Each structure stands twice: as C-alpha cells, then as structure tokens.
Amino acid sequence: MKEMILAYQGEMTLKGLNRNKFEARLAKSIRYRLEDLGPFQVTQAQSTVFIEPRADGLDMDEAFRRVSKIFGIVKMSRAACCDKDFDTICATAEEYLGQTLRGIRTFKVEAKRSDKAYPMKSPDICRELGAYLLSRHPHLRVNVHQPDLEIMVEIRDRGAYIHGPKVEAAGGLPVGSSGRALNLLSGGIDSPVAAYCMARRGLALHHIHFASPPYTSLRAKLKVRALARELAEYTGNCQLYVVPYTKPQEYIRDNAPDVLFTVLMRRSMLRIANKVAAQSEMEALITGESLAQVASQTMAALACTDAAQDLPVLRPLIGMDKTEIISISRKIGTFETSIEPYEDCCTIFTPAHPKTKPGLAEIEAAEAAMPGLAALEQAAADHVEKIPIRIGDDPEF
Ligand code: ATP
Ligand code: MG
Numbered sequence: 001m002k003e004m005i006l007a008y009q010g011e012m013t014l015k016g017l018n019r020n021k022f023e024a025r026l027a028k029s030i031r032y033r034l035e036d037l038g039p040f041q042v043t044q045a046q047s048t049v050f051i052e053p054r055a056d057g058l059d060m061d062e063a064f065r066r067v068s069k070i071f072g073i074v075k076m077s078r079a080a081c082c083d084k085d086f087d088t089i090c091a092t093a094e095e096y097l098g099q100t101l102r103g104i105r106t107f108k109v110e111a112k113r114s115d116k117a118y119p120m121k122s123p124d125i126c127r128e129l130g131a132y133l134l135s136r137h138p139h140l141r142v143n144v145h146q147p148d149l150e151i152m153v154e155i156r157d158r159g160a161y162i163h164g165p166k167v168e169a170a171g172g173l174p175v176g177s178s179g180r181a182l183n184l185l186s187g188g189i190d191s192p193v194a195a196y197c198m199a200r201r202g203l204a205l206h207h208i209h210f211a212s213p214p215y216t217s218l219r220a221k222l223k224v225r226a227l228a229r230e231l232a233e234y235t236g237n238c239q240l241y242v243v244p245y246t247k248p249q250e251y252i253r254d255n256a257p258d259v260l261f262t263v264l265m266r267r268s269m270l271r272i273a274n275k276v277a278a279q280s281e282m283e284a285l286i287t288g289e290s291l292a293q294v295a296s297q298t299m300a301a302l303a304c305t306d307a308a309q310d311l312p313v314l315r316p317l318i319g320m321d322k323t324e325i326i327s328i329s330r331k332i333g334t335f336e337t338s339i340e341p342y343e344d345c346c347t348i349f350t351p352a353h354p355k356t357k358p359g360l361a362e363i364e365a366a367e368a369a370m371p372g373l374a375a376l377e378q379a380a381a382d383h384v385e386k387i388p389i390r391i392g393d394d395p396e397f
Pocket of ligand 1: 186187192
C-alpha cells in the first residue's frame with residue numbers, strides 16, 4: 001500500500017491565466033519545505049497537489065505538518081492510493097483503515113468520481129465499499145448524519161485515493177504570487193501577526209527592525225530574529241534588515257517638540273524602510289498598526305505617517321482588536337516569544353502625553369527645523385545589518 005499526502009488548492013484555481021504560475025510557486029514551496037526530509041515527488045492535477053514519498057520510512061507526520069503551513073492549500077489529507085480496480089480499492093481501504101474501524105462504532109463512505117469513465121457511479125461505490133467493510137467489521141453501523149468516521153474514496157484519473165476527513169490547511173495564496181513587501185517587525189505581538197496575514201495573501205516578504213543600542217539591548221534584537229525564524233515556516237526564507245537607529249532617534253528627541261516625537265519618529269522609520277525597500281524592489285511596507293490602539297495609531301497620526309513616503313503602507317490589523325490579534329499570534333506560534341520583556345525603540349523617549357491629533361503642517365514644520373535628520377536617516381539606511389533567516393534554523397537564542 002502506498003500512502004501520500006493530498007493537498008487541495010484553494011482560490012488560486014479561480015485565477016484563470018495565472019493559474020500555472022500559482023501552481024508552479026506552490027509546488028516549489030512544497031518541494032523546498034520537504035527537501036531535507038528525503039525524496040518526495042510533487043505533482044499536480046485536477047486542483048490537487050500529490051505529494052508522494054519516494055523512499056521507505058520518510059517522516060510523513062513531519063511532512064504533513066510542514067505542508068499544513070504552506071499558503072495556497074485549503075485542505076489536506078493523508079491517503080492510501082491504489083489501482084482503480086474495485087476489489088483492490090476494498091482491500092486497500094481495509095488495510096489502511098481497518099484498525100481505526102475496529103475502534104469505532106459508526107461510519108459512512110463518501111465517493112467522488114472525477115474520472116467520469118469509471119464504470120461504477122459514486123452511490124454504487126459508497127454502497128458496495130460500505131457493505132464490504134461491514135462484512136469485515138460486523139460491530140459497525142452506517143450513520144450518514146454523524147458518523148464516527150467518514151471514509152472518502154476519490155476516483156481520479158491516475159488512481160483511487162482512500163482517506164478520512166480532509167483537514168483545514170493554511171489557506172491563502174502561494175507566497176510570492178502577489179509581489180514583495182517589507183514588514184516592519186518590532187518585538188511586539190502585532191507585527192509578526194501582520195507579517196503572517198500578508199504572507200497569507202501571497203506576498204513574499206522581508207523584515208526590517210529598528211534597533212537603538214544602548215537603549216535597546218542585544219537580547220531585544222535576538223528576540224526579533226527569533227520571531228522572524230518562527231514566521232519563516234509561513235513566509236519562507238527571508239532577510240531581516242536591522243537598522244542602527246540610535247542617532248536619528250536621539251536627534252529627533254533633542255530637536256523636536258516632545259508631543260510630536262512619536263509621529264516624527266514613525267515617519268522617520270518609514271522613510272528609512274522606504275530606502276531599504278527600494279534597494280530590493282519591494283513594492284509596499286507592512287506594519288502591525290491597529291486603529292486607535294495607541295496614540296500613534298489614531299486616524300490623524302496614521303495620515304501623517306502615510307504622508308512621509310510614497311510606498312503603500314499595508315496594515316492588515318487595522319480593524320482587529322487585541323484579542324483577535326492575540327488569538328492569531330497564539331495560533332501561529334509567535335505569542336510566547338512576543339511577550340518576552342525586552343524594550344523596543346518605539347517605547348523609549350516616548351512623551352507622557354503625545355498629541356493624538358497631529359496636523360501635517362505642524363509635523364512638516366517640525367521636520368523643517370531638523371535639517372540634520374535626512375543625513376542621519378541616509379547613514380542609518382546605508383549601515384543596515386542584513387541577517388539571513390532560514391527555515392529550520394533553531395528559533396531558540
Ligand atoms: P507591535 O506589537 O507590533 O510592537 P505595537 O502595538 O507595540 O505593535 P507600536 O509600537 O506603535 O505598536 O508600533 C506600531 C508598528 O510599528 C508595529 O506593529 C511595527 O510594525 C512597527 N514598529 C514598531 N517598532 C518597531 C521597530 N523597532 N522596528 C520595526 N518596526 C517597528
Ligand atoms: Mg511595539
């Protein structure tokens with residue numbers, strides 16, 4: 001008996017002419033993710049990816065876990081595959097699921113026949129395979145409404161596939177199919193979730209982090225690297241750009257009105273991010289901002305931040321509240337790292353009463369009174385440290 005993983009493609013099947021490109025990206029991601037587990041053959045047909053081990057003893061549990069995090073797949077199953085000869089299907093179902101059937105009381109067979117030339121119709125397959133399994137397990141009953149196990153038989157062009165219920169996979173679109181963007185990654189809860197959300201929409205992304213030593217510590221930077229590594233299971237390999245931000249930040253602190261400090265700093269961060277993005281042809285910036293969460297995330301403050309540079313700023317969390325963000329953060333596995341208590345540059349020098357409704361005119365006036373800022377920003381952009389993030393690197397630090 002041969003076991004394989006079936007991965008069912010999601011909405012990318014709707015994308016007409018782009019479909020081949022999408023499928024190629026998806027297959028590439030899957031191959032890449034499974035490479036170090038041994039030889040797997042990855043093929044596609046009928047909106048499904050067939051992932052077949054080509055050696056004995058490959059770790060199918062781990063392969064399944066990894067594929068479940070690859071965007072572009074909506075559902076998955078592990079299936080036994082065999083010839084379409086009906087006796088073989090019965091024998092394979094018994095061999096693959098017999099043990100499970102011994103431990104349950106009710107079952108149901110569902111059949112799907114995408115090979116329309118197959119001599120049996122779906123209801124016949126259900127009835128006859130059901131009868132066969134009942135004869136082998138007389139304690140069982142059929143329950144079509146709430147069975148303990150639903151057995152699926154798919155008759156496809158290439159063969160028959162027998163499996164239990166499909167499970168939810170990562171959804172979304174294959175990473176890279178929507179373009180490239182630069183994610184502003186702090187050590188907090190929100191920005192890793194923002195990265196996840198945008199990667200799920202098919203963006204290939206890199207991260208940028210602003211560090212202000214000695215106000216922020218090496219531990220804080222390592223925490224951000226750990227987050228980027230945890231995200232790599234979803235985003236794929238990427239770069240973490242670390243900007244030495246101390247000088248621009250001190251300059252703003254020393255030369256601008258206290259109440260405008262946060263918005264001025266955020267504009268400055270986005271201008272630097274824009275320069276780094278331009279070097280690697282990234283088409284947008286991503287932040288973890290959520291409307292009204294803090295003073296720098298009011299409508300007026302966001303408008304001032306947006307006006308600082310010309311790339312689109314994507315804010316996937318803008319309409320979410322903290323509990324929703326936290327629940328995604330737990331689901332994707334970044335929460336525990338995010339809550340480690342290291343300082344972020346955004347929380348140093350912050351005034352006690354930041355202005356929640358800054359006007360663009362006063363912000364621009366404050367910037368005009370800081371003639372040295374542009375050069376400091378350029379120098380920071382020129383001295384970015386580039387840390388490669390590889391899937392499978394140990395996220396511990
Ligand atoms: P987070 O939980 O992501 O830190 P936050 O609620 O603490 O977000 P802010 O500190 O105002 O909010 O930051 C808003 C957004 O700005 C963050 O989501 C992130 O995208 C970006 N950001 C903040 N600090 C940094 C930093 N040091 N480096 C890179 N980006 C940052
Ligand atoms: Mg933060």
